[in-house]
Amino acid sequence: MRRKNLQMIALLLTGVVCLVIIMNKNDFEHDVTLKSKDVYEMLRQQNNLPSFETFQPLSSHCHRNMSAYNVTGFSTLPNHIQDFLLYRHCRSFPMLLDVPNKCGGPQNSADVFLLLVIKSSPENYDRREVLRKTWAKERLHKGVWIRRIFITGTSKTGFEKRRLNKLLKLENSENQDILQWDFNDSFFNLTLKQILFLEWMERWCPHVRFLLSGDDDIFANTFNMVEYVQGQKGNDGSKHLFTGHLIQNVGPIRQRSSKYFVPVQVQESESYPPYCGGGGFLLSGFTAKTIYKMSHSIALLPIDDVYMGMCLEKAGLKPTSHFGVRTAGLHVPSENVDKFHPCFYREIILVHRFLPHMIFVMWNEIQNPHLQCGRTNSTFKN
Ligand SMILES: *[C@@H]1O[C@H](CO)[C@@H](O)[C@H](O)[C@H]1NC(C)=O
Ligand SMILES: *[C@@H]1O[C@H](CO)[C@@H](O)[C@H](O)[C@H]1NC(C)=O
Ligand SMILES: *[C@@H]1O[C@H](CO)[C@@H](O)[C@H](O)[C@H]1NC(C)=O
Ligand SMILES: *[C@@H]1O[C@H](CO)[C@@H](O)[C@H](O)[C@H]1NC(C)=O
Ligand SMILES: *[C@@H]1O[C@H](CO)[C@@H](O)[C@H](O)[C@H]1NC(C)=O
Numbered sequence: 521m522r523r524k525n526l527q528m529i530a531l532l533l534t535g536v537v538c539l540v541i542i543m544n545k546n547d548f549e550h551d552v553t554l555k556s557k558d559v560y561e562m563l564r565q566q567n568n569l570p571s572f573e574t575f576q577p578l579s580s581h582c583h584r585n586m587s588a589y590n591v592t593g594f595s596t597l598p599n600h601i602q603d604f605l606l607y608r609h610c611r612s613f614p615m616l617l618d619v620p621n622k623c624g625g626p627q628n629s630a631d632v633f634l635l636l637v638i639k640s641s642p643e644n645y646d647r648r649e650v651l652r653k654t655w656a657k658e659r660l661h662k663g664v665w666i667r668r669i670f671i672t673g674t675s676k677t678g679f680e681k682r683r684l685n686k687l688l689k690l691e692n693s694e695n696q697d698i699l700q701w702d703f704n705d706s707f708f709n710l711t712l713k714q715i716l717f718l719e720w721m722e723r724w725c726p727h728v729r730f731l732l733s734g735d736d737d738i739f740a741n742t743f744n745m746v747e748y749v750q751g752q753k754g755n756d757g758s759k760h761l762f763t764g765h766l767i768q769n770v771g772p773i774r775q776r777s778s779k780y781f782v783p784v785q786v787q788e789s790e791s792y793p794p795y796c797g798g799g800g801f802l803l804s805g806f807t808a809k810t811i812y813k814m815s816h817s818i819a820l821l822p823i824d825d826v827y828m829g830m831c832l833e834k835a836g837l838k839p840t841s842h843f844g845v846r847t848a849g850l851h852v853p854s855e856n857v858d859k860f861h862p863c864f865y866r867e868i869i870l871v872h873r874f875l876p877h878m879i880f881v882m883w884n885e886i887q888n889p890h891l892q893c894g895r896t897n898s899t900f901k902n
Contacts, residue, residue: 582610591785598776601783604708604822611715611820613673616685617692617700622669623725630727630757633664634746637717640670640736641705642684645691647736650876652695654883655740662746664729670698670736671717673705707779710798710824718812729757731808732870734800739874739882741865744844745802748869757805762832764801764870765848766841767825768794780823787821795829796839799847799872810835844869862886863893 588594588605597605623629636656640648648670656668675684685700692698701716703709714733721728730749734740755761771791772782803811814831821827832839850871852859860878862885865871874882885891 581612582607585609593783593785597783597785598781600706600708601781601786601822605785608820610703611712613701613703613712613716615700616674616702617688617698618720619669619692619696619699620724622667622696623728626724626726629725630729631665632667632725632728633730634666634742634749635721635725635728635731636666636668636740636742637731637733638668638670638736639710639713639734640672642672642675642688642700644736645687646876648691650879651736652697654879655742658697661743662750664746664750666742666746668697671713672698672700673703673709673713674700675705708822711820711822711827714824714828715812715815715820718808718815721808722812726805726809727757728805728808730761730805731803732800733798733803734870735798735872737874738800738847738870738872739865739879740800740870741844741868741886744867744869748842748844749802755804759804760807760810760837761804762796762801762807762828762837762839763803763842764796764839764845765799766794766796766839767792782821782823792826793829793833794839795825795832796845797847797872798823798825798828800845800870801825801828801839802842802845802869807832807837810837842869846870847872849873862888862891866891866893 584606585608588602588608591605594602594605623632623635638648638651638656652668657666658668659666672688674681688698688700692700699717699720701713703712705713732740732742732745749761752761769791771789772787773780774783775781776783811828811831814834815827818827818830818834821830829839844867846868847870850859850864850868852864860882862882865882865886
């Protein structure tokens, strides 16, 4: 009896070793041989593991556009741009995490006054955590509801990808605030992320009044934001609003070394329409739905904020400038003044590039009832 047990254990150990080798080799992302499937099945039954199929990549419905290889100079383009051209037409990806009830169902979604839509990457756990307890906290303010949703793709491959997906799943079961699709969460896929969100919104939150679209490294004064939007007389979300840091009279950057490099193979035209910097902008539900409608007939451009501008232009709508949106950072009058002084942040709506710990500090300081701010240090000097 004992010997038989030992033999069983030896066999099992061999199996485990083989499996580890096979799994590392294939990372379960490519073809896994039938043999490893058998071994896995055996181990699965003995160890109560999930079924083999859960480790298989979800069928990707979208195939490379082979004609892209024929584009002049294709082989000389940087890898991420080649990738963009090959998959530019793909707009549908499987959803991994969903929160269909975020707005209380499509019918009740008019009760959400401000939906904070935050672009995040799977690994940015610390940023999400700090936002959840600071400016993106879900709450009732001045009689209206603020809700929060993070939008994300996937990072890495194989084990690392699955670990990060597990993290997001845990976060979502605790907070119900993550939408995740199975596409590579890269800078050049941000437009895709925005479009997938708008598609989701049309389905689950069609009557949301206003939205903030922003990065996970901004400081947003969401109290001021609600008050600003409430001050939009005659607009309950059913009219046009698109405001932020307005950028005009610029065109594609043609320098290969830039993060924003867009070669003629991606866009021929030398000019971009007016748009608002993607760090953060405010828009109405009406405008969000209009942008989505327009997007059906505009080829994706990798720079997401410019793409929003293209959709607005096509609809005959204009983005506007908001003085309190500082996606290019804050101008501080003198070197001797602390640029993190809370007085500068009481009146703004949004500032880009904040580390998580500074978001936490600032969020508490701007709410300090003893904070005394004089006219001299207001950012709204006229
Ligand atoms: C690429 O160009 C070659 C030569 O003009 C042509 O034969 C081929 O069909 C093209 N391939 C695609 C996928 O368009
Ligand atoms: C495939 O790429 C070619 C060349 O860039 C482009 O003209 C064509 O519209 C693309 N096809 C699709 C389905 O996007
Ligand atoms: C995702 O895209 C980035 C940037 O193009 C690239 O470096 C990375 O290898 C890609 N990851 C996967 C899993 O394809
Ligand atoms: C966008 O995501 C898709 C799906 O993961 C991937 O095939 C493609 O390479 C990504 N595009 C870029 C430019 O990273
Ligand atoms: C802002 O104004 C208050 C009151 O005038 C003053 O005490 C404080 O030092 C000023 N702060 C800065 C950063 O200038």
